[in-house]
Amino acid sequence: MLFSFNKKKSSDLNNDFKSITENLYKQNSELAEKNKIFSLLRKLYQISILTLDPEQLSAEMSETVRDTLEFELVSIFVLDDTKNNISPLALVTSNRLEKAQKDYNCSFSCVIPNVNENDFFKKILQNKLESHVSDLGIWSNCISPENLKTLTERSNIKALSGYPLIIEGEAIGTFIFCLNRPFENLTQYEKESISSVVDIISVALNKSYLYRELKATNSKLELANENLHQLDRQKSEFLSLASHQLRGPLTSIKGYSSMIIEGDFGETSPQIKDAVSTIFSSTENLVVLVNDYLDISRIEQGGMKYDFTTFDLGTLVKQVHTEYIPVIQKAEMTSTIDLDATQTYLVNADQGKLKQVVSNLLDNSIKYSPKGNIIITLKKTGVKVCLSISDNGIGIEPEMITKLFQKFNRSQDANKVNVKGTGLGLYLVKQLVEAHHGRVWVDSKGKGKGSTFTVELNTVEK
Ligand code: ADP
Numbered sequence: 001m002l003f004s005f006n007k008k009k010s011s012d013l014n015n016d017f018k019s020i021t022e023n024l025y026k027q028n029s030e031l032a033e034k035n036k037i038f039s040l041l042r043k044l045y046q047i048s049i050l051t052l053d054p055e056q057l058s059a060e061m062s063e064t065v066r067d068t069l070e071f072e073l074v075s076i077f078v079l080d081d082t083k084n085n086i087s088p089l090a091l092v093t094s095n096r097l098e099k100a101q102k103d104y105n106c107s108f109s110c111v112i113p114n115v116n117e118n119d120f121f122k123k124i125l126q127n128k129l130e131s132h133v134s135d136l137g138i139w140s141n142c143i144s145p146e147n148l149k150t151l152t153e154r155s156n157i158k159a160l161s162g163y164p165l166i167i168e169g170e171a172i173g174t175f176i177f178c179l180n181r182p183f184e185n186l187t188q189y190e191k192e193s194i195s196s197v198v199d200i201i202s203v204a205l206n207k208s209y210l211y212r213e214l215k216a217t218n219s220k221l222e223l224a225n226e227n228l229h230q231l232d233r234q235k236s237e238f239l240s241l242a243s244h245q246l247r248g249p250l251t252s253i254k255g256y257s258s259m260i261i262e263g264d265f266g267e268t269s270p271q272i273k274d275a276v277s278t279i280f281s282s283t284e285n286l287v288v289l290v291n292d293y294l295d296i297s298r299i300e301q302g303g304m305k306y307d308f309t310t311f312d313l314g315t316l317v318k319q320v321h322t323e324y325i326p327v328i329q330k331a332e333m334t335s336t337i338d339l340d341a342t343q344t345y346l347v348n349a350d351q352g353k354l355k356q357v358v359s360n361l362l363d364n365s366i367k368y369s370p371k372g373n374i375i376i377t378l379k380k381t382g383v384k385v386c387l388s389i390s391d392n393g394i395g396i397e398p399e400m401i402t403k404l405f406q407k408f409n410r411s412q413d414a415n416k417v418n419v420k421g422t423g424l425g426l427y428l429v430k431q432l433v434e435a436h437h438g439r440v441w442v443d444s445k446g447k448g449k450g451s452t453f454t455v456e457l458n459t460v461e462k
Contacts, residue, residue: 030189037193040068041200048204052211058090061201069194071177072097072155073108076165076201078173079115079125086121086173087111097155097178104150110142120162125171128164130195132183136160138176159183163198167206175201233301240297243290250290254283285420292424295356296407299431306350306435310460313345313354313385314378320358321376324366328374331366339378345385346460353432354457357440360425361389361453367418368451369393385459392450393417401442405430413447433457 043064051057058076066074075091091109093101101107115121120138123131136148136157143151151157159179164171175198179186186194257280259265261273268276298304321337328335339345347354365374372392379386394413396404403409408423415421433440433455444451 033189036068037189037196040064040193041196043068044197044200044204048200048207051204052208054205054208054212055089057204057208058201059092061204062090062092065177065197066092066094069177070094071179072157073160073176073178075108075176076173076205077112077176078165079171080111084116085111085113086115086125089173094155097151097157100151100154104147106143106147106151108139108143110139112138113141121174124162124164124174128166128171130161130163132159132161134159134182136178156180161194163194165198165202165205167202167209172205236297236300239293240301243294243297246286246290247294250283250287254280254287257283289422289424292422292428295428296424296431299428299435304435306353308348308350310346310348311351313347313349313387313457314339314341314343316351316355317358317376317378317387320355320362324359324362327363327366331369331371333366333369333372333374335374335376337376337378339376343380344461345378345380347385347436347457348460349436349457354436357429357432357455358387358389360429361455364425364453365389365391365393365451367421368414370417372450380459380461383458384456386454386456388452388454390450390452395447395449396442396444396451397447401444404442405440429455 044061047057047060047064051060062074062076065071072094073091074093076089077086078089079086088109093108112118112121115125118138120131120133123129136143136152138160139148155178157178158181160176161179161183162174162176165173165175177194257276260268260276261280295304317339318337321335325335362374362376369391370393375388375390377386377388377390379388394411394417396411400409400411404411405426407427410421410423430440436457438455438457440453440455442451442453
């Protein structure tokens with residue numbers, strides 16, 4: 001009894017072992033297959049990251065698919081502008097198909113016309129579905145039927161499949177491959193894997209096309225930018241020339257109108273005097289404008305000359321302030337100057353240019369403060385010297401603070417108190433200060449709350 005029981009057990013065990021081994025073998029091959037596909041998808045993903053050129057990307061991806069899945073032919077076809085012809089962006093074949101093409105002096109790399117009249121392509125491009133055929137007839141316009149038959153036999157091709165390459169919902173081409181077995185023989189897993197491959201290729205192609213477009217747009221923008229720079233240079237040159245030409249006549253208008261006002265040509269009626277005074281002050285504004293334009297065009301053309309010397313900024317500020325006292329008084333304003341008279345504020349700078357900076361800021365404080373007091377402060381902190389000009393005028397809206405130093409920018413309220421402004425003064429101030437490696441900025445608590453403009457320069461004192 002015991003013997004027969006053991007014998008039965010042993011045969012059962014044998015069967016179990018066989019089935020386990022078979023199962024293991026099956027699972028192992030499935031695992032190997034999955035591993036192969038996984039590594040293929042990873043390689044395609046890497047190519048998509050490293051390659052941006054559509055042709056190179058298509059070639060590398062097609063080769064990788066051909067080598068991993070052992071396809072006889074892999075190709076990425078894209079529609080041309082007519083959307084009726086399709087041409088290969090990449091087409092790679094197995095070694096034997098390559099040799100067969102050479103032997104029969106023919107090539108699969110050709111444009112396939114009239115795809116809209118072809119059932120195989122219509123299904124792919126119009127219905128956006130995959131399509132399968134068992135021959136290579138799609139190349140009948142470039143390879144003779146006899147050659148196609150021989151090539152099919154020599155490379156043992158059993159099926160040709162096409163999948164749509166879809167970008168933003170539109171089929172832009174097809175992914176085509178040739179197999180050594182009927183398409184139906186592929187496992188469900190293999191079919192799904194091919195779909196994933198096609199998805200990766202579509203996304204990568206989309207990215208590379210976008211990159212190409214971006215590059216083309218960038219080059220156009222660069223060109224447009226260069227043209228704009230050129231126009232800007234020409235404009236600056238023109239302005240500089242025009243301003244030079246204007247200076248002479250303006251000087252004589254100013255000179256003669258001043259002489260008429262002063263009575264150098266005899267007594268004039270009060271009406272004439274009034275009219276000539278208006279001519280004189282308008283001419284003065286025009287002179288300021290012409291000088292600003294001239295300076296800006298010089299700066300922008302890199303032609304501004306600077307004469308650096310070492311001098312006391314304190315003395316310069318006091319001098320400008322003194323010159324402005326009559327203007328301040330005329331505006332019914334007061335001013336105070338706050339600096340340490342016992343010390344110097346030595347800077348290495350262009351005295352004329354810094355005078356222009358201080359005058360400009362002081363002039364603005366008067367223009368943009370209907371009434372009130374202006375405080376000029378000079379302070380030394382370490383290696384820096386700071387000049388601040390504060391007023392309790394119209395102030396500046398927070399959103400305008402950073403914009404005022406750009407050309408032609410003026411705050412909304414500026415026009416109410418100074419219609420003649422051009423928005424060039426602060427731009428010029430910034431350019432001049434920066435040419436001295438300094439900084440200029442403005443602080444204001446807002447509309448109607450006054451402003452403080454500060455210029456920071458390097459002192460040459462220890
Ligand atoms: P302009 O005075 O000719 O308009 P600026 O470049 O000198 O040109 O000034 C630009 C703008 O900055 C002015 O239009 C004004 O809006 C504002 N601004 C300048 N200085 C002051 C100030 N002290 N207070 C308030 N706003 C000012």
